[in-house]
Amino acid sequence: MMSLGAHGLASLMLIVLFIGFSGAELLAIEDSDMVYKPEGKSRIHVDGCKRFGRATAEVKAKTPKMTWGEAKKQGLTFCSRCPAQKGVAPTTNSKSKGKSSGAVTRDETAIKKHAKSVRSRLQEPEKKYDPNTKAYCDVLWMRAHEENCEQLILKEYKKYIPLEQADKEGWRIGEYGQNGRKHCCFKGYRRKHPVAEPPEDILVRGVPGKRLHFDGCMRSGPTKDQPRMTLKEARAKGITICGHCVGRGPSLTYISEKHWKNIATNGESFTPPEGWEPKAFSPGAYPSKSEIDIYIKQSLQGNSGIMGVQFDNPVATVENFMTMRFFFPVGPWLKYYMDYRSTGDKRFLDKLLESARYYNKLSKEYTSACQLKASIPEGMSYMLSMAAWSRITLQLALKYPDSVKQSEIAEAEDILKTMIMVLKPTCEGDENLNTEFGIPQALVTIYQSVMYNKSSSGMGTLAMASAALEDLQKLKKTTKYQSTIDRYRKCVQGWYKNWKENGCLYTEADGKTYFYYAYAGTGQKRADGLMTGSADDVGHFGISMSGVALVHDSTPELGADDEFMTALANAIYHNSGTKNGSIQCPTADKIKPMSRHPHNPNPKTQFFWFEAFRDGLIEAQCQQVNASVKKNTLSSLNGRCTTLFGQYLKARRKDSTLVHLGKK
Structure with a gap:
């Protein structure tokens, strides 16, 4: 049997460590306790598991069993419904009012993915390393790398210790990335000691009422209004910790008071004129000077958008930047x-x-x-x-x-x-x-x-x-x-050529062309070129459009020309009237409607600027919501921003030398 080793066991221990944040109950289990391992499955179960509990007595009797100790040696983990696996509470939010929804949360998923990455390392052929091999230590997260690892940045500023010492002290060996699930070096190494657990005095912070994070977590940037407390204090209050932080392990530093004072520095303050209420901007008429002046003042509230956080040690700042x-x-x-x-x-x-x-x-x-x-x-x-x-x-x-x-x-x-x-x-x-x-x-x-x-x-x-x-x-x-x-x-x-070849530019019977694509790679295409069954969801489609806007505005001839933009606008316009979570052309929706993520009827302000290529698109985006939601969305800061930008793009189609609408 392939040994899981302390490294794999430690990941499971981390799951147990964070039980205290959720209030979920853990079924105490000893190495001698029996667990079920269905044939052909990678997860094990205990008596009391909701999923396995649906099995008949006959099926249970035929299911192979082993001790928990034996299961650990094989690198097996419990299914997500097992009371012995509940590392983070089921989804709770303001709508559920603290009641479990039974759904798998993003935090649970993150923890499971990290445990899976640990197991995947056991598939690498075991390799013996000299105990005195240099292990270079990161500054932000407790990670150690080989001397020639391409993910080892700023080596000249970092200390190194013997590999054996790194193992004993609990450093994550050969891990990198935003969540520590990627493996970069020390291939085939087998841990002899468990990974270190976050100390109770480590600082955590986050949005009140939501999960908390270690400083440097890519899932949530700090703002001054976020409370800070120790891990021990958070645990005592039953607050959930971000699943990515759980998987990534201890951070070695935190934002000092010196840098905390500089976080999220706001620009000009905005005090609306007495009696003023935001109103939607018309797609076809530039707002009055007074409305533009108010809009500008309101928009200047934000910070400059410098990503990441500053630490006293600049190497930690750069490591944070890398994630x-x-x-x-x-x-x-x-x-x-x-x-x-x-x-x-x-x-x-x-x-x-x-x-x-x-x-x-x-x-x-x-x-x-x-x-x-x-x-x-x-x-x-x-x-x-x-x-x-x-x-x-x-x-x-x-x-x-x-x-x-x-x-x-x-x-x-x-x-x-x-x-x-x-x-x-x-x-x-x-x-x-x-x-x-x-x-x-x-x-x-x-x-x-x-x-x-x-x-x-x-x-x-x-x-x-x-x-x-x-x-x-x-x-x-x-x-x-x-x-x-x-x-x-x-x-x-080249990128646009690849995107178009793998996506679907489809012309319908009415002569309108639509463009849509798979989340990655290429989708399932029929002989006539129609793609069905793999379209990207609305949310990720919108993220892609941010870059498209910049290419169209700078070098449209390289792939984001008027024809292509119109094809995108047609696809967005069509989806606005459907209940599909993925964007396709009408014919594909008739054959196989898609929802990679669930449909959301709310207007998507990130699409409003496509009004420059398809008249009526903003109105189409609002057709599935009531008047109140429509009014609030159109008059929101983002709604007004993207509506105005659509005016700029429309004007630029007539004058390619246009720099801005303030001076045509």
Whole structure:
């Protein structure tokens, strides 16, 4: 039998550790207690399990049994319904008023996935390591890496200890990623000691009434209004801990008071005029000056959108940056971009610049880490504010020379040079190029395997950078960046070509073309090219559209031209009148309606700007809700933002040199 080892056992112990947060009852179980192991199944059960309890007495009698001790040695775990497996309470929320819904929560799923990743390591052939092998220690999370591990960033700043010591002290060996489920090094190593558990005095924080997090968790960024307490205090109050934090294990540092004071710094305060109520903006008429002024003041409340948190140890700050997910993209960046295009108010540009300067500095100081971060399209998105500010600034310099200082042009060039430096290992070079796309094969492989919503904003970042570099060359009267521009354009063009080939561009009998696609890879296509049975859900579709907007606004000829945008708008418009959770064309919905995630009738403000390509789309989005929900959605800040941006895109279709609606 393959031994589970202390590493696998420790993951199960972590599940037990966090029982106290949920109030769920754990069935005490000893190594000698008997458990059931149905043939062909990977989960075990105990008497009292709701799922196994449905089995007849005859079936139970025939089901193989073993002791819990034997099951542990085989790396087996309990099913999600077993009282011996309840690491986190079943879903409870404000609607359920504390009552169990019986559903599997995101936290439960996270814990199970981590336990599964632990078991998967046992499939690797066992390898003996010298006990004195150097194990380099991360600073933020309790993880240790081999000396040549590609996920070991900033090695020169880190201590190392013997592998045997790392094992004894409970370091997570060879783990990386946002949740610690990925394995990077020390392949085939078998732990001899359990992983360390979070100490009771570790600080946790989070939104009141919801789960709490360790500092640095990618699932929830800190804000000043979040209460902070120790793990012991949280446990005493019965508060749930994020499942990703449970799986990831102890953090080694926390946000000090010095940096806590700088968290979520708000911009200008907004006090609405007396008697004022927000009203929806019309898709076809620009708001009055007074309404725009109020909108701008309200929109400037937010922070600059710098992702991650600051720690006293800058290496911990960089490690936290490496776990951040930028592909959504970061909300403030996209909103400030849209707001500037819609109003021309320079304060939105200044917000982008604040973020751009931060990431420009980070990229220069920790280049190797940032190059690793940007080695996949998802990670490229961390430079979105850098590309957006540079693009807009250089556009202004070309069209309105007196509005831009030479120092601003120089700063834009400096930021773009930093981007080139970061992206060079991933996008440039002539080795191992894909013959079809003319870009590195490694990048094409990612295109073909990674979810589209994760890559789309990275392509938007590349598109804006290439357009900004073209503007810079015009200003400087040079061609020194042309080879980089050509390569970036090929990268974006290749991604869109792959997306369209794997997705479905389908023309209906009425002559309208629709585009939709699978969550990742390619869907199930019939002989006539119609895709059925694998369409992406509305939510992830919306995330993908964020990057599409940036490509259309920067380099539409690379794949997001008017024709393609109209096909997307048609698909969104059609879905607005269905009860399907996934977006398809009408014919596919007749054959096989899809709901990768459940249908939600509420209007999706992230689609409102598609009004620029399909008249009546905003109204169509509201057809399944009552008048009150419609009014609140259309008049919300995001509703007004995306409606205005749709006006900008519509105007830009007529004038490709348009920079913003504030000065046509």
